Amino acid sequence: MKTLLPSPLAPARFAPASKCWRWAALTLALAAAPAAHAQTMLDTLQTINISNTLDQQNVSGGQAALDRARALKGQLQGQAAPDTSVPAMPAAGTVPAAAPTSAAPTLPATTPTLPFSDAQAARLKSAKALLAQSKWAQARAIYEGLIADNYQQPEPHFGLALSLFALNDLTGARFELNQFVALSPESFEGPYNLGIIAVQNKEYDEALKQFTSAAALSSKATPSARRQVLEALAGEQNRRLDYAGLSATLTQALAIDPNDVSLQYRLGQAVALSGNGARALPLLYGALQNNATRAGAALLIADIYDAQKLPDRAVRELDSAAGQSLSGTDRARLLVRKAQLLQAQNQLKPAAQAAREATLADTRSASAEATLGALLAATNDLRGSLDAWKKAAQLESANASILLNLAAVQLSLGQNTEARHNAALTLKLAAVSDSATLARAAFVQGVSAYRLKDYPAAASALAGSAARQPSAETSLWLGLSHYALKAYPAAIAALSDSVRLNNTSSARLNLGAALLAAGRFAEAEPNLRSVVVEDPSNAAAWYQLGLSRKAQGKNAEAKTAFASAAKLGLAEARTELK
Template identity: 50%
Template sequence: MTQCNLKVLLGLLLAAAPAASAQTLLDTSAAIAVQNTLQQTAAPSMPAVPTPSTAPTPAPAQAPASGDPSTAPTPPATPLTPAQQAQLAQAQAALGAGQLTQARALFEELIAQNYAQPEPHFGLGLTLLAQGKLKEAAFEFTQLRALAPDRYEAPYNLGVIATREGRFSDALRLYGEAATLAQGKAGVATERQVLEALATEQTRAGDFAGLSSTLARIVALDPNDTDALFRLAQARTLAGQGAAALPQVYTVLQRQPARVDAALLLADIYVSQGLPDRAVRELDAAAGRVLNGGDRSVLLLRKANILAATGDTRGAVLAAQDAVREDSRFAAAFARLGELLVLHGDRPGALAAYAQAVKLAPQNAAYLTAQAAVRLALGQTAQAGKDAAQALKLKPDPATLARAQFVQGVAAYRQGQYAQARAALRSSAATAPSAETSLWLGLSAYALKDYAGAASALSESVRLNPTPTARQNLASALLAAARYPEAEAILRGLVDENPKNSEAWYLLGLAQRAQARETEARQSFKTAANLGNTRAKGALK
């Protein structure tokens, strides 16, 4: 989809599922989404570590992998004695009750008595994790991993530590290992918790193919979880498998016909498949199913964007008008309507739409700046400058900042405030260089008789976009700076391209006269005069 000045996000929402209650002593990491194409719900808070009602059966000891420098060979595990089993249960109860100092002492005592048993290491690791002692906790989980390599709890909790420390690639690897070990061995809720942690890191890494596989496992665990099914459809779409995601999206809509995010995703998929008309029809159908005007407005606004991307500006305007009728409090819809009306050539209508957007969202710098730009185009110069100045007070993003400074600069130039114009346009060019900004910066410098500065700015404008206007203004600045040969070269190019450009012929005559080539100069002046240039006629006298 094409993006306009007021950008419309793709609309893919990976809703974070809350962490499931663990079947064993598991910690869980908060979900953090980092994809800028995704809108994510707030990450769930870190849940308390649950405690099993009974002590788990000790896992048999496993010899450490050969060549692993992090662990030394350990003796075979001796089964816990009845007294040790009772102490283990006491330690786990203390952990569950938040009595961390007591739990730590009990687990450490058990480890001293029977080091090769994995369960005390597990409990001590969780206790240290709860105390925020990540390095010590990691050591215990590493011991657990060596003693019981078939258990998922060790890599899972090592992944939690890696996430907390910002080692996200390590976390991704560890959660993947835990997910493999948990498959078919852990309870459904616990396996899902592990998979959700893996999904979080895959989202962070932008591994949407891997995320699709993980979410497919989550859906298999709970086929009735509609949110998980929708997330799977999103992941497949982001992985470039939009067509493969269609069955999941339609299933979501069959279960929840009024679901707006699913309808938007469906439209995005059809657009990505080169079928914008199908996308529009699906949005129209969804608009008839939703239950309130706010949702209908969102769907109609997406329809407007799709139509605009296909070049149907009139249809886009009509859809945006429908959107604001459905929800008269939807500031973004009014702003988009204003943008579309500008494209449609209706600047007065655009100004009215932007005014409503600003009224609804007075702290939105982008809306104020867009309104200022329309005012400038309509000749409302002073008010345009005031709007731009107000937008600059709202701490806009860099693109909006540069645009507001541009409007402010042009407005100042038109009001004869050349120093203010130069300052604003110089700031705009520094933030977001553009040919138009450099053109107006050059004009402002020229008006201040800063001919060297004018030539520099206009040279940049020509470099970015060598339009005849920019080149002719550059030639004027070069003449004023007494750089006659350079000016002549530019002007010869202009008259060769357009022999009827009377102003270029006149300026060429000035360049030739300044170089004491009077015969050539008079011929250029005559050509300009014959084309109606009054200044050239004066130069011939």
């Protein structure tokens, strides 16, 4: 019987890599400022990482040099891991779960705020010194004593909060910060650091609320402090993919540092992702002038022009950026995007050339190899495609999409054992929620098992594929597997599904054969007759049509069908005519 070959699989899909920038943030701190100015109690002890998903090309947006508060050093580089956006205090130990946030207490308006006595001021200075030496428990004791002596002064509450935070007592730290907010409601440090605690406890709604409040209160803060508060708010807006809000926040940050190219780039990203690509272009063109942001900016510019149905302009922008001084990795990313744009215009040869250049620019780029593999398959260079997919699999051995496409090319080349192996690996690696990948992997596994004559395994795999994602092709191969097992009713059911999903002559021919094998001759005849009407040169269809008619006693009509098959060279038909 004739059967269909499997259709080519779709090229690998790459989930955007983790898209991150890093930013430095103020944490709970003490000030060198006089005790009477609690709203200025600001000092930096450490940094935290906030997850960002903007950079679609897996390149850090960069963090411009900030005139940070004391002790903050340098510009962070690299990428932050998702959900690790918490401050890392020097104290060791497990962070206890924080109690639910309570509203800041309302203190009696008539309660007087007494100035520190000389002795209290000396104790406060001592507590600050102990805190600076990381002697948190000793500092805590002094702060608690000061609060007992002079509760209305906000600074000891803030210092105690810092001590408790360093000792991993988030519940106590949060309580003291709420006291501080009640005593000094105009200070942004209180809500800001409450936001830090909320982030540490993954209470992101609360963090957004506190950072929003801190940003509103920070208008008179130093530029570096306000910038960092805005960065904290930006981190939470980005977490929610609130690109409109993020654009507004980064616009305020840019007003503080108008020459910060990396900030321009990040704002351009946010504006583009908020759906206003044209407005993003001036910002992104500015970012083209900086090596650190050139590749990411060029990719976004290309995407904007492509969305405006100007793919040629998009390709020219990529060529322009790729021709400048870039790392091999960045150049490869631009060339891969160029290849994708050309492929979308059906310019397969220049697309393949761009992909090949990408693999040369970055020999460690699985994305470049996968893009080349898909394009070579599209131009019927299966051997070249196989080599590219193998290299991609070597670079990313746990990438289910790459392994699936490698298996598909191996199946097309008749490398059934290898295809079956890689399809099995794909089934282990693919996400449970990725039905399309799981279905296609089971399909490749089933077809390769069929070709290896392991019909029970073929039927099992193909049934699993059909259950996840029904298709005419899967049902066809499932029917053939059942037919090989002589499970004719199951074969008829599967092949009927194939005809229903896509009424091809191959499906009808195989359904006719299954009906003949099951002795359902009258039902087989119309299926087979429709095949020869559609394709009079199909010798197998004429022969089977003859068999169905002969079984029904239609000898003259059977002879005519056998004669047509014999003229087409089918020896079995000549035997029937003797």
